Amino acid sequence: xxxxxxxxKSLSFSTPPGDDRPRYLxxxxxxxxxxxxxxxxxxxPEVDGKILLCRRSIEPCAGKWTLPAGYLENGxxxxxxxxxxTYEEACARVEIIAPYAIYNISHVSQIYLMFRARLLDNxxxxxxxxxxxxxxxxxxxxxxxxxxxxxxxxxxxxxRDRAQGKFSFHIGDVLPNV
Amino acid sequence: xxxxxxxxKSLSFSTPPGDDRPRYLxxxxxxxxxxxxxxxxxxxPEVDGKILLCRRSIEPCAGKWTLPAGYLENGxxxxxxxxxxTYEEACARVEIIAPYAIYNISHVSQIYLMFRARLLDNxxxxxxxxxxxxxxxxxxxxxxxxxxxxxxxxxxxxxRDRAQGKFSFHIGDVLPNV
Numbered sequence: 001x002x003x004x005x006x007x008x009k010s011l012s013f014s015t016p017p018g019d020d021r022p023r024y025l026x027x028x029x030x031x032x033x034x035x036x037x038x039x040x041x042x043x044x045p046e047v048d049g050k051i052l053l054c055r056r057s058i059e060p061c062a063g064k065w066t067l068p069a070g071y072l073e074n075g076x077x078x079x080x081x082x083x084x085x086t087y088e089e090a091c092a093r094v095e096i097i098a099p100y101a102i103y104n105i106s107h108v109s110q111i112y113l114m115f116r117a118r119l120l121d122n123x124x125x126x127x128x129x130x131x132x133x134x135x136x137x138x139x140x141x142x143x144x145x146x147x148x149x150x151x152x153x154x155x156x157x158x159x160r161d162r163a164q165g166k167f168s169f170h171i172g173d174v175l176p177n178v
Numbered sequence: 179x180x181x182x183x184x185x186x187k188s189l190s191f192s193t194p195p196g197d198d199r200p201r202y203l204x205x206x207x208x209x210x211x212x213x214x215x216x217x218x219x220x221x222x223p224e225v226d227g228k229i230l231l232c233r234r235s236i237e238p239c240a241g242k243w244t245l246p247a248g249y250l251e252n253g254x255x256x257x258x259x260x261x262x263x264t265y266e267e268a269c270a271r272v273e274i275i276a277p278y279a280i281y282n283i284s285h286v287s288q289i290y291l292m293f294r295a296r297l298l299d300n301x302x303x304x305x306x307x308x309x310x311x312x313x314x315x316x317x318x319x320x321x322x323x324x325x326x327x328x329x330x331x332x333x334x335x336x337x338r339d340r341a342q343g344k345f346s347f348h349i350g351d352v353l354p355n356v
Contacts, residue, residue, distance in 0.1 A: 002186065003181055005180060005183045008180065008186050021251070033183070075287055099347065102256060104256060107253070109252040169276075169277065
């Protein structure tokens with residue numbers, strides 16, 4: 001961030017009066033440019049005990065498998081965003097059952113909200129960001145080829161809950177790979 | 179949004195190739211300036227059956243009562259943000275019990291996440307954005323002087339659950355006042 005999106009002048013980076021951390025500030029028009037975490041919303045689509053995964057056709061992690069999820073858009077509810085991403089990535093129609101988990105990925109300032117969902121029919125196919133979409137039983141999950149740590153965590157929590165016959169709402173942290 | 183924060187040139191507003199909605203675009207350096215919802219995180223601090231509310235000293239809704247809550251910051255977990263806001267607004271130390279509710283306020287692109295919390299001591303006092311902080315029993319809640327519709331909804335959901343002896347995780351929508 002170099003220039004003020006309001007007036008186009010150069011920005012400085014310092015702590016505004018009364019604030020406790022540095023922000024991008026415009027000394028010309030006075031605008032403070034706050035930067036805040038992004039929400040990612042997605043689904044765990046299940047039917048007949050199997051989970052729908054998408055193989056990514058784009059970077060990052062092209063070729064790896066993921067649950068349908070993406071950035072929440074302005075004006076959207078979290079449920080609507082999760083349904084939209086599921087349709088965009090897998091052309092899949094689902095019904096949301098319940099919110100399942102929030103995962104903090106603080107080192108990249110992302111908050112994931114994942115929903116349990118029921119796949120409504122088998123008319124799914126790859127969307128523009130996927131090269132393949134298919135159903136996996138728990139035994140078939142390609143654990144070594146999952147795109148993101150948060151997706152591995154989501155699936156592990158989900159299968160653990162499912163085995164115990166009870167889904168509880170989770171909140172957890174995803175740390176950087178070291 | 180008028181100017182590119184990367185290169186300082188004027189922005190256009192149109193739908194990028196492969197996208198489905200208009201964005202602020204820089205035709206000079208190619209940056210797409212996405213705009214996404216903000217997360218607000220906060221607590222419902224309870225002790226001895228009473229709830230801690232803050233009377234706002236700043237606009238909007240100066241003089242009205244609210245639960246401690248505010249924008250999640252980059253690099254922060256949702257729980258850490260809720261604890262920070264509770265300390266900033268009420269100088270109150272709490273222990274988080276569980277996530278309680280997500281409320282979509284889509285018309286202003288805000289997502290609220292509220293936590294149930296236990297007030298740890300009585301050393302609370304107004305922070306810089308509050309002019310008064312006090313505990314209210316359910317009967318004492320100043321329903322006509324609550325700052326935001328989402329806070330009224332949070333409190334009503336909370337007291338309803340509490341009366342039934344069971345707190346479930348909520349997801350709901352807050353619509354514009356008409």
